Amino acid sequence: MLQKIKNNILLVVVFLSVISVHAQKNNWQPASFEVVKSNYKTFKTTQYAHVFSGSKNNIVRLAPELEGLTGVTLPLDQYKNGTNAPLKLKFKEDAIVFVGTFQDKSNNEFLQLDTTDSAFLVYQDGVTITGLPSVDVYAISYKKGTHTILPSAKGLYAVLGVVKMKETLVSTNAGQLDGRLWNPTFIVEGFSDEKPLFEIIGGENKPVIDEGMQGTEGIQGGFEGGRVVKVDDTYHMFPTERAGEKGVEMYYDRVKTKIGHWTSKDAIHWKRESTILQASGTYAITEDDNPMNDRRAAIWSYMPVFNEKANKWYGYYLAYTVSKEIEPNHSFGRIWRCESTVEGINGIAGPYKDMGIIMEPGLDSQPWEGRQGVASFFPYQVGNKFYGFYSGAYPFESWKDYPKKSGKGWFVALAESNSLEGPWFRLNKGLKPIQSIHPLFVENPIVSQLPNGLYIAIFDGGPDGWGHHLPNMMGYSLSKDGVNWSEAHYWPIETKVDKWWDIMRTPLCLIPEGNDVYTIVYNAIDLKKRFHPTGMVKVKLNRDVMDARLKELEKK
Structure with missing residues (x-):
């Protein structure tokens, strides 16, 4: 499905055969970027972060290395039904984008990735987002410049952060829970589309x-x-x-x-x-x-x-x-x-x-x-x-x-x-x-x-x-x-x-x-x-x- 984007994506150089049972030891260094020609806002990747506009879905668990990175707030319904505007990001240096996908392959409202799509699985069960399936976190690398993120992709995913290309990534299971355990979703003051009272x-x-x-x-x-x-x-x-x-x-x-x-x-x-x-x-x-x-x-x-x-x-x-x-x-x-x-x-x-x-x-x-x-x-x-x-x-x-x-x-x-x-x-x-x-x-x-x-x-x-x-x-x-x-x-x-x-x-x-x-x-x-x-x-x-x-x- 994603063959069209492979010319724009560099394969992350990692030890694909190594599966680690321990968490990343060092915090990753964020890479600077900006959202191009879009009203999409950014968020700080942390507990309670509001990941999708038009929703009450929030992060309640996350792998510690993601803490403090900058993600992009995507419109929930538009991504689910495929009517979203393309997401364009401008990188000031070579960078790695962390994309979260949802473990529900039977539902075409959710984007699915695997390693054949030039995406490296960094975290299985890496993030918990209220009301949504377990999140796997993939790394996709981009050269300095402006790129359309996953232009041919259909379905909802999350942009959880951007780090410098030099970071070494190791695949692991972070063991975070399925977000559907938090049902129904709820409004966190200061972490929603609404202004806090x-x-x-x-x-x-x-x-x-x-x-x-x-x-x-x-x-x-x-x-x-x-x-x-x-x-x-x-x-x-x-x-x-x-x-x-x-x-x-x-x-x-x-x-x-x-x-x-x-x-x-x-x-x-x-x-x-x-x-x-x-x-x-x-x-x-x-x-x-x-x-x-x-x-x-x-x-x-x-x-x-x-x-x-x-x-x-x-x-x-x-x-x-x-x-x-x-x-x-x-x-x-x-x-x-x-x-x-x-x-x-x-x-x-x-x-x-x-x-x-x-x-x-x-x-x-x-x-x-x-x-x-x-x-x-x-x-x-x-x-x-x-x-x-x-x-x-x-x-x-x-x-x-x-x-x-x-x-x-x-x-x-x-x-x-x-x-x-x-x-x-x-x-x-x-x-x-x-x-x-x-x-x-x-x-x-x-x-x-x-x-x-x-x-x-x-x-x-x-x-x-x-x-x-x-x-x-x-x-x-x-x-x-x-x-x-x-x-x-x-x-x-x-x-x-x-x-x-x-x-x-x-x-x-x-x-x-x-x-x-x-x-x-x-x-x-x-x-x-x-x-x-x-x-x-x-x-x-x-x-x-x-x-x-x-x-x-x-x-x-």
């Missing part, structure tokens, strides 16, 4: 609360979930403390939990003030939702909300039955409401008294709420109405699967009420979860409003780990009315702060600090540790993009 402007390059710091005594497993609010000049954090016990296996950390109260003046240096709630840590004696079981065995996801009408702080939190034998061990969640016994905005420290259960499994529950639902709750006001995100997890396909046979999925839906006290009712009787944000994973959403009135929900976007291939980033969704929510965008904060975590978990706040700067406190997991630390990052809002997003939502 938030710019990541920095933050702490290490955890702000970590094992051994003052206040962490007796907390074996660190932190997960909860909320941070700011009152005057003080941040108040109410995290789930995965307390566990010394000498007891780490899985018990997520059973015996506490809700702590921490304060800070800068969201960096924290002081533990008190324990708001303490779970029993008692395992269930039956496998079903039975009142014989301790239904407050584990306590999670404390959400403080100030009720202006009542002039006091309310707390909404989750209490679980805990099974020792069935996955998930957290089962049959119930949402409790408590309220501060001290009136006024400064009564946030409590003490708090329980006012009863506001949502629980019952006749209005749906199979998608699963064994874990009701698994979180966050209320917010829209006009004279109140809505609350509630969640479910480990869904049942039908009630025939109750109580043991659950699937995978972490979903949210809305409840409604005329007041923060309730009663709360599942909107549309909870028949379907909200899947416009992400169809498989949305956890612990917290809602606030942007300066133009847009509602924004920040949430845990799901792990890339434990057998899951999810964004592994915090995400946000927008709504003009607080009911209908947009597709998620995800924050790649490791592009601006040192990545100390393996698995990103839950954002606890989006606090405005003035000048369109916001503070996010978050939990994450370092797999080398039992203790799950807490971090902090700053983002800056782009008001022009905010207004453009509102106009887009108003058209729908």
Whole structure:
């Protein structure tokens, strides 16, 4: 197929018979080039790089030698259907172009190369691009001057970088995963066709609360979930403390939990003030939702909300039955409401008294709420109405699967009420979860409003780990009315702060600090540790993009 291009291509001089099982030892030196007579843009080849315009496909894995090279963003649909304009590159020196092809020979939408096409296979499984087959990386060499790249080729491929001709290449298998494991594809803020709503402007390059710091005594497993609010000049954090016990296996950390109260003046240096709630840590004696079981065995996801009408702080939190034998061990969640016994905005420290259960499994529950639902709750006001995100997890396909046979999925839906006290009712009787944000994973959403009135929900976007291939980033969704929510965008904060975590978990706040700067406190997991630390990052809002997003939502 590619005979016509052989006069323009020099065969890369390599040891074709040598197959190496180790990675390239040295980084390659990039060669300078420019795109000729085209509006194709270039990108830096790195994690999250946006490879194709008109798409949500991004690099999530790559061989390290490709890191930092310059690729060319090609229009996805045009290359798939063969209507693309020829790609012309001008090289200022003899150079090698790295072309990524997709391992799906049965699909003519993808270009196929082999060594007979004057292309040398440098990496088998060299790059992972979300939503697309495994990528093999080939090297094709060109002399100094202007060349049309693969002029007779049909089908989609990726231009991943250009290096100097002098580089010695050795074929190897890089072992990167198939990008179709990341399904569906997702939008990474700052790495898409859209302008980012938030710019990541920095933050702490290490955890702000970590094992051994003052206040962490007796907390074996660190932190997960909860909320941070700011009152005057003080941040108040109410995290789930995965307390566990010394000498007891780490899985018990997520059973015996506490809700702590921490304060800070800068969201960096924290002081533990008190324990708001303490779970029993008692395992269930039956496998079903039975009142014989301790239904407050584990306590999670404390959400403080100030009720202006009542002039006091309310707390909404989750209490679980805990099974020792069935996955998930957290089962049959119930949402409790408590309220501060001290009136006024400064009564946030409590003490708090329980006012009863506001949502629980019952006749209005749906199979998608699963064994874990009701698994979180966050209320917010829209006009004279109140809505609350509630969640479910480990869904049942039908009630025939109750109580043991659950699937995978972490979903949210809305409840409604005329007041923060309730009663709360599942909107549309909870028949379907909200899947416009992400169809498989949305956890612990917290809602606030942007300066133009847009509602924004920040949430845990799901792990890339434990057998899951999810964004592994915090995400946000927008709504003009607080009911209908947009597709998620995800924050790649490791592009601006040192990545100390393996698995990103839950954002606890989006606090405005003035000048369109916001503070996010978050939990994450370092797999080398039992203790799950807490971090902090700053983002800056782009008001022009905010207004453009509102106009887009108003058209729908």
